[in-house]
Amino acid sequence: MLTRTRKTLLLYNTPPFQQPDSAQLSWEAATALFSDESLRDLADLRAQFAAADADGNGVVDASELRRVLESTDGGRACTLRHWLSEAEVAAVLAAHDRDGDGRLNAAEFEAMASTDGILLRGSLSDYEAAFDAADADGDGLVGATELADLLRALGRPVSYDGLVATMRDFDVDASGKLDFFEVLRMFKKSVLDLEEVSKKERDTRRVEKERRETR
Numbered sequence: 170m171l172t173r174t175r176k177t178l179l180l181y182n183t184p185p186f187q188q189p190d191s192a193q194l195s196w197e198a199a200t201a202l203f204s205d206e207s208l209r210d211l212a213d214l215r216a217q218f219a220a221a222d223a224d225g226n227g228v229v230d231a232s233e234l235r236r237v238l239e240s241t242d243g244g245r246a247c248t249l250r251h252w253l254s255e256a257e258v259a260a261v262l263a264a265h266d267r268d269g270d271g272r273l274n275a276a277e278f279e280a281m282a283s284t285d286g287i288l289l290r291g292s293l294s295d296y297e298a299a300f301d302a303a304d305a306d307g308d309g310l311v312g313a314t315e316l317a318d319l320l321r322a323l324g325r326p327v328s329y330d331g332l333v334a335t336m337r338d339f340d341v342d343a344s345g346k347l348d349f350f351e352v353l354r355m356f357k358k359s360v361l362d363l364e365e366v367s368k369k370e371r372d373t374r375r376v377e378k379e380r381r382e383t384r
Contacts, residue, residue, distance in 0.1 A: 214279045217244050221278065228272040231255075234262055237282075241293045241353075244282065252341075252350035253357075261287065289356060291363045299363055300352050302370035310346035319361075322369055335360065 221229045221237045221244065229237070235258045237244040239251060265273060265281040273281060281287055289296070303311045303319045311319075313336050320327050327335065339351050339360070347355075355361045 213243075214282055215275075217282055218275055218278045220245065228270075228274050229278050230272050231258055231262055234258055234273065237288070241289045241291060241296060243290050244288045246293060248350070250350060252353060286357075286359055289353065291356075291367075295363060295367060296353060296356065297349070298370055299356075299361070299366040300349050302366060302373070303352065310344075310348055311352055312346045316347065319366070323365055 217237075218229070221233050223233050223236075235251065235253060235255075236247045238258060238261060239253050240247040261281065262271070262273065265277050265284075267277055268274070300311070301307075303315055305315050305318065313332055316335065317327060317332050336345075336347070339354055339358075340347055341351055341354070342348075352361070356363055
């Protein structure tokens, strides 16, 4: 079973909010873009930006953005290991850097953080439980057979060629198996859905419990 929670996660310490300078959009203008969001959601986005802006200069650069993109809990808890490539981070930055200055201001960051699939919304424990559901033999890695079994259980069986291609795409270190961060990449790329895997894992535990109780 997975035991890496407290070793791989470092919670951000959210600094006091830094108001962007006058050359950037005010928070009032930025949050107006999301007038349909609740006040709680808007406050959450504001806190996320403040946490991401580690040096407090009012913008999020590539290194700060990388920590957010590699985090769980909607960008609030960063991993101690880099698992996204610089090219992947640069692509996200370029897609949301509307003024082309190579950094994200408050409004640009809010738009990025509000985009589906950009941030890992689940908690670390949720992703660990999902990983454990796939790691049938408990060796801390997910092999091709285990991945195939998981996808089949989710109602999405893959062909041999499809399985080989998926392993090749996500087995970054070419070890032949997927570690926790490589599986996180699968959630990041929406190959796996956390809610779907979590539901399957809960259903499996419920069935096993019922079997034990009927013996």
